[in-house]
Amino acid sequence: MRVSRYQSILCTVCLLVFASSLLRAAEGRKYVLAIGIDGLRTDALDAAKTPNIDALKKNGSYSNTCKIQGTRYQKSDTISGPGWTSYLTGVWADKHGVHDNEFGGRRINRYPHFFNLLKQQYPDYKTASFIDWYPIDKFIVSKADIRVGFEAHGSDGYTLFDQHLADRAVKVLAEQDVRATMVYFGATDENGHRFGFHPSVPQYMSAVEKVDQHVGRLMEAIKSRPTYQQEDWLILISSDHGGEGKGHGSGHQIPNIHNIYLIVSGASAAKNEFNQQVYLVDLVATALKHLDVQAKPEWQLDGKPVGLLGAQ
Numbered sequence: 627m628r629v630s631r632y633q634s635i636l637c638t639v640c641l642l643v644f645a646s647s648l649l650r651a652a653e654g655r656k657y658v659l660a661i662g663i664d665g666l667r668t669d670a671l672d673a674a675k676t677p678n679i680d681a682l683k684k685n686g687s688y689s690n691t692c693k694i695q696g697t698r699y700q701k702s703d704t705i706s707g708p709g710w711t712s713y714l715t716g717v718w719a720d721k722h723g724v725h726d727n728e729f730g731g732r733r734i735n736r737y738p739h740f741f742n743l744l745k746q747q748y749p750d751y752k753t754a755s756f757i758d759w760y761p762i763d764k765f766i767v768s769k770a771d772i773r774v775g776f777e778a779h780g781s782d783g784y785t786l787f788d789q790h791l792a793d794r795a796v797k798v799l800a801e802q803d804v805r806a807t808m809v810y811f812g813a814t815d816e817n818g819h820r821f822g823f824h825p826s827v828p829q830y831m832s833a834v835e836k837v838d839q840h841v842g843r844l845m846e847a848i849k850s851r852p853t854y855q856q857e858d859w860l861i862l863i864s865s866d867h868g869g870e871g872k873g874h875g876s877g878h879q880i881p882n883i884h885n886i887y888l889i890v891s892g893a894s895a896a897k898n899e900f901n902q903q904v905y906l907v908d909l910v911a912t913a914l915k916h917l918d919v920q921a922k923p924e925w926q927l928d929g930k931p932v933g934l935l936g937a938q
């Protein structure tokens with residue numbers, strides 16, 4: 627079929643109108659990417675070559691003395707189960723009930739994952755979860771439209787499975803309209819347990835640097851979105867605990883264990899080191915605030931929005 631000059635011009639005009647309506651629809655649209663790095667000791671992140679996380683720090687607020695337990699309640703162990711449950715629910719262990727890695731006393735129906743809270747106000751917002759420490763996916767995740775839960779196994783399994791998670795997340799972040807995404811990386815904790823949590827341990831530092839490369843790929847994927855310039859992405863990075871020696875249990879009095887990083891980064895983030903004490907549970911309150919969710923009193927969130935322009 628011969629396309630006339632008139633038809634060709636009409637086609638171009640239609641495409642331009644379509645593209646500009648897409649851009650208009652994306653104007654100011656808000657997104658959250660929460661990145662969780664298991665067992666990330668703060669001085670290791672400071673010492674490692676992590677240009678991608680450094681760039682996010684520079685473009686936001688950060689603290690390396692974020693507390694994994696609150697002032698009201700500290701009876702949960704300084705391990706992954708309670709840590710990730712606090713990270714994802716925004717409440718401390720006396721509420722969510724997870725005190726160890728058995729998840730036995732969990733009250734996740736009452737204090738759910740923040741995707742659940744987001745969907746109460748915006749049922750149509752899409753959410754995505756990428757996790758390779760399987761208990762988080764099994765016991766905590768709810769209301770994830772895209773749900774990738776690997777069970778890392780084998781020697782150095784997390785290095786391999788973190789890579790798989792990053793691959794899957796990159797594709798979703800670049801191509802889909804997902805308002806809240808959580809990506810978990812476990813190789814840092816695994817290498818800490820095998821070789822030691824310390825900046826002088828090459829295997830641990832290498833794991834930290836590898837995670838930074840994954841973070842760089844996630845950011846590239848976000849920036850490749852055709853509507854990226856119109857969108858407002860908030861990137862949150864934190865951990866569940868640090869480490870000392872080859873462990874991190876019962877670390878309530880050990881700063882290298884109970885202090886972690888919290889980074890709040892993006893155009894809507896304030897640019898400075900936090901001048902207030904921040905807590906792991908602040909992450910959910912901050913994510914919800916950025917997504918314009920009105921937190922309900924009955925949610926009983928323990929955290930507060932931090933690091934957002936106008937929020938502190």
Ligand SMILES: [Zn+2]
Pocket residue numbers: 664665705706707709815866867
């Ligand atoms: Zn952990």
